[in-house]
Amino acid sequence: MIKEEEYAKRRTALAEKLQKHSITVLVSAKAQQRSNDTEYPYRQNSNFYYMCGFKEDNSALVIIKKEKKVKTYLFVQKKDELLELWTGKRLGQKGAKAIFNVDAVLTMDRFDKKIAELLKDKLSIYIDFTMQDERLDTLRHMTSHLASHQNISHKVGELRLCKSEAEIALIKKALSITKDAHHLAMKKAKTLSGESELQAEIEYVFKKQGAYSDAYTSIVACGNNANTLHYIKNDDRLENNKLILIDAGCEYDYYASDITRTIPVSGKFTKAQKELYSMILSVEKEIISMVKAGVMRTDLHSHSEELLCKGLISLGILKGDVKKLIKKKKLKKYYPHGIGHWMGLDVHDTGPYKDTKGREIPLLAGMVMTVEPGIYINKNDTTVPKRFRGIGIRIEDDILVTKDGCENLSSEIFKEIEDIESL
């Protein structure tokens, strides 16, 4: 759990980045309709949640920075017995005031009036440009006279880059559940007949162990389906001599995990599968061993390209010179994505990859990033030896960057061939 003091600290850190005489408005996520009279489960907006930890819909956080003084307002839904009967308890003004360490808690029905009042004598406004929300459209309209409109998302993203101990503990908890889910999948794959059955087993573990849900839609892709990178249909059959690429991680108390394992349906890798898998696994391990504060993510990526390209040449899948193959985008066909991304409240965390001057941000102690090399060979690719066609493999772990190196937070999730086969 993240303590209230930590949220207060984050707001202080954010306020330091703000211009004088500014107003910052962060709004909650909107409840999303799924179909007539049904809604998607509600999930709070990550930037808003990061700054205050408030989980209810229809709320907002406002930060006023004057010359030096900072004042924070939390706007919440009014108590309403009848509505609460349908949608559940609300904290209300009093309840929120008792928990949240802000200067004032007001009810949302006063939002427009209060904002108009707070806008007087302000020079700039910060809102989250990454959100599509009519409340923000109204605000833009109301503040068109101000000298500057700025995106608060980049500034909150900077704060979100490095994780606190409490955040790392939540990611570890998410990963311990995800570990059990992947290990169950390794045990059960042989006994099941469809991708969706395997998905159900995985997500059963997520829910059973108290995760909110999956942190992203699970990918359970058997055989050639693994060559569709965002395959989420998961409605095909599991075929005995094929591999299954499983990219699935739970979200626990708002924090994501993001793990990919590729396992044989039968429990045993074939010779060709083993050759390709071992090559990718050794690349993954080598890249992880390079993770450390100060290193550039793009250098990790280029290095992974070189290693994978060499590997593909040694397996007879590519022919030619490593540098030329990469330059001519011959490798891209088999390794089309990046080596990894930031992870945290979002599975693809919104922390920036470049600073405000456009320079790449190096790895910093406390960041969590994925390392996920993969090779995808379409079943119809006749340029590749037949035994490798229709195989897609990705291996992905979640890595905490430290001052002198890194900690693989998902090291307990099996990825060695012998370990997977033993389950």
Ligand SMILES: [Mn+2]
């Ligand atoms: Mn990932």
